[in-house]
Amino acid sequence: MRRYLPLNLHFLLLLALFRAGFAEAVLQWQENTETLEIGSQIQYIVDQSNQLTIDEIRHNQTLEWQRTQLRTPSFGFSDATYWVRFTITNNAETTQDVFLDVSYALLDEVTLYQFSHPAQSTAVTMENGDNLPFKDRLVEHRKLLFPLTLTGSTTFDIYLRIRSTSSIQIPMQLWAKSTFYSHDQYSIFGHGVYYGIVLVMALYNLFLYLRLGDRTYLLYVIYIAAFAITQMALTGFAYQFFWPDSPQWNQSSIAVLTPIIVVFGCLFISYALKLRLFYPRIHLYFLVLINFNFFCFLAALFLSYNTLIKLVALMVIVACSSALYSSYHVWLTSRQRYAALFSIAWTVFLFGVVCLALNKFGWIPRNFFTESAAQIGSAIEIMLLSYALAERLQDANRQRLDAEHDALVANEQLLAEQQKHSAQLESTVQQRTQELTQALHKVQQLNNELIEISATDPLTGLKNRRRMDEILAIELSRSRRDKTPLSVILLDLDHFKRINDQYGHPFGDKVLKQVSQIIINNIRRPPDEACRYGGEELVIILPQTPLSGAHIVAEKIRKHIAATEMQTADEKLHVTASLGVACSDPKSGSYNGPAQLLEKADIALYEAKSEGRNCTVLNSFRNI
Structure with a gap:
């Protein structure tokens, strides 16, 4: 025993020295x-x-x-x-x-x-x-x-x-x-790039929603906006800029915002992948997930952060895993390209979210990658999902074209089948062929008429407001490119409301038709176009025409209108018009957009009204 005592003492001494050195670093x-x-x-x-x-x-x-x-x-x-x-x-x-x-x-x-x-x-x-x-x-x-x-x-x-x-x-x-x-500037730059990507994608898809009316794009915008605000709360930006005087809200914001992300993320997936139509069971599962997270959202408004955050973090992992499964399932069963993009996007995002959640639970170390994984993954996911939505729209267009092609092929097969029996039923086939040709010609004619009708005002026969906007944008672009002037005449019939009230709307419509015909007869060049702007206001677009030339045309039209007799049931009536003229001339540096050019013509028209009507005023406000 004594033989081992010095060894034990040495060991204890070394251990004490080791602990002392360990503690006093x-x-x-x-x-x-x-x-x-x-x-x-x-x-x-x-x-x-x-x-x-x-x-x-x-x-x-x-x-x-x-x-x-x-x-x-x-x-x-x-x-x-x-x-x-x-x-x-x-x-x-x-x-x-x-x-x-x-x-x-x-x-x-x-x-x-x-x-x-x-x-x-x-x-x-x-x-x-x-x-x-x-x-x-x-x-x-x-x-x-x-x-x-x-x-x-x-x-x-x-x-x-x-x-x-x-x-x-x-x-x-x-x-x-x-x-x-100095180092913080680089960090702010990185965050700025991320939130810039989110802002661009949100605005792009918001405009798509406003243009197409598809709720999928709106749900996507709400989803990425909620996610971005949550990221700002995690990194401290939201507390600094959005709610600096609300520490209680700042402490509970993550638990409140995260269920919102899950709710709108699940709604977005359900709409984007058309789960309700093609995969009702998966859609029902997502409804359960949405309702449960909505309950978490309501509970987060009243319960403590510590009570709910673990459940919320777990629900994020469950929701991301569900999104990943559903996107892969749709991809493998439908072979749709946009579903493949969804799968890749959710794979990247899920990896980032899992890293962040495990980091919050303390199961993996905290470093730049684990702390930024969700942000990096979400940036990639946001771009991929936007691309997937574009691919989804393109896929819908492809399906429409395929359906049209299939219909055309079916028609061709039907025609070929009819020709096989032409020897036996030659006279009948010739008659039916002739009828079919006439029908096709009539359909084509009707299609052309529909196209023309969609761009034509039914009362006056002039181009309608929508077509006017298109023509004006095209001609302004050509004017700017070729450095040639473009003039616009805005015409308004004087006392037109009184005419309607005194002689009735049918006569008012007749007046509009006759005035429209006068305008058509006085603009003979192919690029000139007359349009109905709204009510009794008419617009005449004159490409390659300076202000002086437009003035001549305007005066010619005004005089023809004033000289024309309008026959009512009991009397003959003379109608007058006020005209405002504006010009966009790139050579003189006065290029205007469509709205600006029409506004200048409208100001000139208002001036003509103010000066007694039945006159033409240029946009320089000088009475002609």
């Missing part, structure tokens, strides 16, 4: 140091009672401090208080002003105590966290920053007391102030 700050990663150098204690004070933490020798080897210590969701400590020596002779950067913006309470060596009984105390109004932070920044003053050639003990209803993650780094602000 000191960070070294040099004069030219720009940043220090301190996550793997800290020691921590878990206070399950939430009652330990700073004095007990410093002087109670029975407390067992633990060392973490992770760059970002992560402990998942916990109701306990976490105490963290580290020691740093400023080896520079001058005082160094640094930031202690706690990069996880969702921590509720973070209190810092700074003691200098030799042992100092009074601490420099600072409080931070997202339970404070943003204006009360030590530094107005989305991250939790503690400004530390390190006196030259001095050693400091730093203690942090941390409590939070969110996941306990402690990413810490010391920065020279100038270096921090």
Whole structure:
């Protein structure tokens, strides 16, 4: 026994020295140091009672401090208080002003105590966290920053007391102030790129919804907008810019917004993949998921963040997995290209969301990739889903063209079958062929008439407002390209309401028809076009015509109208018109868009009305 006693004593001595060295690792700050990663150098204690004070933490020798080897210590969701400590020596002779950067913006309470060596009984105390109004932070920044003053050639003990209803993650780094602000610019740029992508995709699909009326695009816009706002809440931007005076809402916003993302994401998938029509069972499953998350959304308005966030995080994984399964199922069963794009998009996004959720639970370490995985994955997903929606629209067009082709092929087969029996039923076939040819010709003629009708005002025979907008846009583009003038005449019949009231609307319609015919007879060039702008207002578009030429045409039309007798049931009536003329001339630098050009003509028309009617006014406001 005595023979082994010296060995045991040596072993105990070495163990004590090892523990002492392990506990007293000191960070070294040099004069030219720009940043220090301190996550793997800290020691921590878990206070399950939430009652330990700073004095007990410093002087109670029975407390067992633990060392973490992770760059970002992560402990998942916990109701306990976490105490963290580290020691740093400023080896520079001058005082160094640094930031202690706690990069996880969702921590509720973070209190810092700074003691200098030799042992100092009074601490420099600072409080931070997202339970404070943003204006009360030590530094107005989305991250939790503690400004530390390190006196030259001095050693400091730093203690942090941390409590939070969110996941306990402690990413810490010391920065020279100038270096921090320089590095932060790159971080802001990266976030700007991400939110720029979201904004562009949201606006693009919102315009598609307004143009096409397909709810799929609107649901997609709401989904990516909610996701972007949630990302801003996670990274601290939302607290800084959207609700800086609402710490209580900031603490619960993630639990409230996340179910909204799931609800609209599931609705978007159901509409985009047409689950209700082709896959009713999957659609029913998504309805259950939507209703459950809607309940979570309502519950999040009243229950605590800590109560719901674990369930919400789990529902995100379930929803993403369901989206992934349904998109792959639709792809493999239908072989639709847009379903393949959906599958790829949700695969990338699910990977990012799973990484973030596991990171929040503390099951995987927190680093740039795991913390940004959902943001990176969502950016890729947003672009792929937009492309998938475009492919979905193209697929619908392809199906329509295929149906038309199939109908054409069927018609050709029917015609061929009829020709096979032509020898026996020659006279009948010839008769039917002739009838078919006539029918086809009539259909073609009707199609041409329908096209013309869709662009023609039924009363006056002039081009309608929609066709006028198209013609004006085309001619303005040609005018700008060829550097030639384009004039517009806006004509309004004087006292037309009184004519309608006195002689009746049928006579008013007759007047409009006769005036329209006068205009048609006085514009003979092929590019000139007359259109009905609305009511008794008519527009004449004159390409390659300067203001002076348009004035001549306008006066000619005005005089013809004034000279024309309109026959009522009892008397003959003369009608007059007021005309406003405007010109867009790229050579003189007066190029105008369609709305501007019409507005100038309208101003001139108003001037003509003001000056007694039955006259023409140019857009220079000079009476002609």
